[in-house]
Amino acid sequence: MNIDSISNGVVLDHIQAGRSMEIYKHLHLDRLDCQVAIIKNARSGHMGKKDIIKIDYPMDLDLDVLGYIDASITVNIIRDGKLKEKKHLELPQRLVNVIRCKNPRCITTAEPQLDAVFLLSDPEKHTYRCAYCETAIDKKF
Template sequence: MLEITSIKQGIVIDHIKAGQGVKLFNLLNLDKADFTVALIMNAESEKMGKKDIIKIEKNIDVNLDVLALFGKQITANIIKDEEIVEKVEIKLPQTIENALTCKNPRCISNHERHVKTEFQLINEEKQQYTCVYCDHLYDLEEI
C-alpha cells in the first residue's frame, strides 16, 4: 500500500471527488508551482470509497471559491509543524470570477479579452449559477 506522509507546513485539500483532483490542481495553477505539491488520486476513503487529495508544502493563498466548485465535501486544512491548525469552511460563493468559462459560445466573455467571466449563484441547493452577461445557466455538476 502507498504511504501518504504528512507535510510540515502548508495546505491539504482533502475529500476531492475521485478524478476531479487534476482539474482542481490545474485551476489553482499548481502545475506552475516552484514548491513541493502532491496530487494523490484514488486514495482509499471510508466515507467516499475513493478520493483525491492535494498537498501543498507552502502556505499560499488558495482561491476558496474554486474549491467550493468541486463540492461541499471538500476540506482545506492549514498545517503547521505537521499539525492541523485551522480547518477552513468551504461555502459556495455568491459570485465566481475568472474561474469558469461560459458554455454559451456566443457569450461576450468568450470573445472579448478584457471581459472577465462572472457568474452569480441563483440556486444554492442545486448548485446553479448564471452568467452575468448572457444568463446561461451553469450547473456545477458540469465540471
C-alpha cells in the same frame, strides 16, 4: 504507499475521487516550486474513495474555485507540522473568471478582457448564471 507529512503547507482532503487533477489545473499547482503530492482513490470510510492533495508550501488558495469544483473539500492549513486551521467549503455565490460563458452573443465573448462573472442561481442543481446575459451553466458531477 507512504506519503510524508508536511510541516508548512496545505492539505486538501475529502476531494471527490477523480477531481484532483482538475483542482491541480485550476489552482496552477504546476507553477509551484515545491512538493505537491496527489493521492487518487484513497480509501475513505465516509466517501468510499477520495482524492487528497498535499502542498508543501504555505499559500493562499482560491476557495471559490475549490468550492465550485467540489464543495465537500476540507482545506487543512498546516504550520510547524500541526493542524492550525480547518476550513469547510460551500458553493460560492459569485464566480469571477473561473468559468466562461458559452453564449456566443454574450459581451464577454465579444470583449474577452471583461471579467466572466457568474452568480449562483440554484444551489440545489449547482446552476450559475452569467451576470451579463443570464445564460445558465450547470456544474456536472
